Amino acid sequence: MLALTLVFSVLPLVASIEIPPVFGRNDNIQLLPASGGLQPGAVIHTTPRILQGGVADCVWDGAQCNLRRDFVCDLPGILGSPTTGWAKILADAARRGAVCSNFKGQPDCLLAAPSLDCDWDLVLNRCTLADILDVTALRGVAYFPGSSLDTAMSCFSLGPSACSSSASCILVNASQLGTSSVARGLANLGDLRLSVVMDSMLGTMVKYGIAGLQDSIRTVITSLLGAASEVPDSGQQVCVSRWMLDTASMTSLAEAVADAIGRNQDLLTALVSSTSLTGSYNGTSLPLLVTVRECIAAASASTCAAAASGRCQWLTSIGACNIRENLLPSIALDPSDRWVAVFNNATALCRSITNASLCAAAIDIVAGVQGGGPSGGSGTTAVTITWCLLAAATAIAAALSHLVREI
Numbered sequence: 001m002l003a004l005t006l007v008f009s010v011l012p013l014v015a016s017i018e019i020p021p022v023f024g025r026n027d028n029i030q031l032l033p034a035s036g037g038l039q040p041g042a043v044i045h046t047t048p049r050i051l052q053g054g055v056a057d058c059v060w061d062g063a064q065c066n067l068r069r070d071f072v073c074d075l076p077g078i079l080g081s082p083t084t085g086w087a088k089i090l091a092d093a094a095r096r097g098a099v100c101s102n103f104k105g106q107p108d109c110l111l112a113a114p115s116l117d118c119d120w121d122l123v124l125n126r127c128t129l130a131d132i133l134d135v136t137a138l139r140g141v142a143y144f145p146g147s148s149l150d151t152a153m154s155c156f157s158l159g160p161s162a163c164s165s166s167a168s169c170i171l172v173n174a175s176q177l178g179t180s181s182v183a184r185g186l187a188n189l190g191d192l193r194l195s196v197v198m199d200s201m202l203g204t205m206v207k208y209g210i211a212g213l214q215d216s217i218r219t220v221i222t223s224l225l226g227a228a229s230e231v232p233d234s235g236q237q238v239c240v241s242r243w244m245l246d247t248a249s250m251t252s253l254a255e256a257v258a259d260a261i262g263r264n265q266d267l268l269t270a271l272v273s274s275t276s277l278t279g280s281y282n283g284t285s286l287p288l289l290v291t292v293r294e295c296i297a298a299a300s301a302s303t304c305a306a307a308a309s310g311r312c313q314w315l316t317s318i319g320a321c322n323i324r325e326n327l328l329p330s331i332a333l334d335p336s337d338r339w340v341a342v343f344n345n346a347t348a349l350c351r352s353i354t355n356a357s358l359c360a361a362a363i364d365i366v367a368g369v370q371g372g373g374p375s376g377g378s379g380t381t382a383v384t385i386t387w388c389l390l391a392a393a394t395a396i397a398a399a400l401s402h403l404v405r406e407i
Contacts, residue, residue, distance in 0.1 A: 057071060101126065117192075188326070189326075288328065
């Protein structure tokens with residue numbers, strides 16, 4: 001999963017992203033909870049809509065029904081040109097997803113420019129967008145601007161040339177990093193790039209940062225994360241923040257994690273609450289930290305269901321409340337925005353299907369949601385389809401030098 005090689009860069013058409021300070025509203029759209037459950041009386045459209053060579057909107061992963069990972073690329077054609085900051089985040093995700101879809105083989109997909117954030121989907125057997133959110137959208141949600149984790153995420157998004165010219169980043173062989181199998185559990189946050197960076201950071205911490213610690217602290221770290229395993233050196237290179245290879249920084253992080261664990265905090269809380277890692281701003285708490293704490297504090301299934309605006313799930317097997325999978329987009333994006341509402345509705349509908357056969361059927365999950373509104377889109381479908389294709393064509397031409405049909 002640590003596909004970190006940066007082979008070439010593109011000239012991306014990045015939509016200007018300005019997060020509005022106050023949430024907007026659009027009462028014409030029925031809002032479903034970001035956690036994925038349908039409200040009583042919710043309208044489900046079942047008109048078939050076969051897309052992308054016979055691929056339906058929902059995909060069965062062997063355990064549950066999920067919205068296909070590249071569905072976001074359809075939003076511009078459904079909702080019109082993006083007008084809000086939230087819509088522009090999803091529109092940029094659509095642009096990146098369109099570029100990723102043009103990598104036809106797994107090697108090219110995983111070696112694409114990291115700013116695209118592509119990943120090979122083993123279920124769909126094609127290259128798709130890994131994450132809806134980019135580094136900018138995660139700031140103020142999972143970490144504060146200018147923090148150590150912000151720097152690490154920013155470095156990871158750079159190509160070789162930009163990495164070499166950055167004072168905060170360094171290009172290294174992947175074998176210089178460590179990885180921790182236990183830390184990979186952080187992947188359920190809903191952002192692959194963040195989980196990879198956190199995995200590398202924790203594995204490297206075990207590899208370099210705990211040698212000089214007291215035995216008691218070292219025992220806590222190794223029992224939690226296990227021994228660090230090295231990434232095979234296959235010529236891969238990765239752009240990382242310089243502090244990740246600094247023994248003093250890693251030792252300090254290990255001490256902070258061990259101290260938090262000693263105060264009965266879980267790993268995620270220990271990491272997100274570490275100001276040396278995620279930063280601070282005027283005494284405010286990160287939304288991710290607030291959500292995690294609310295979920296963990298719930299002591300019963302009923303209180304868990306009501307906690308953190310439905311972003312928690314009760315784990316019957318261990319009798320504990322935990323965060324829902326793919327949490328970050330629901331925290332970072334305003335659910336009252338038109339674009340976000342449609343995306344949440346689609347996600348919720350797919351997750352409400354419990355049968356693999358029904359999931360695999362072509363279900364038009366956004367039929368009828370064509371009109372524009374004051375929040376998110378202009379409603380000019382024809383113009384926006386051209387915009388989406390132009391964005392994809394320009395980026396693909398820059399990245400691959402392929403001939404693209406003129407629109």
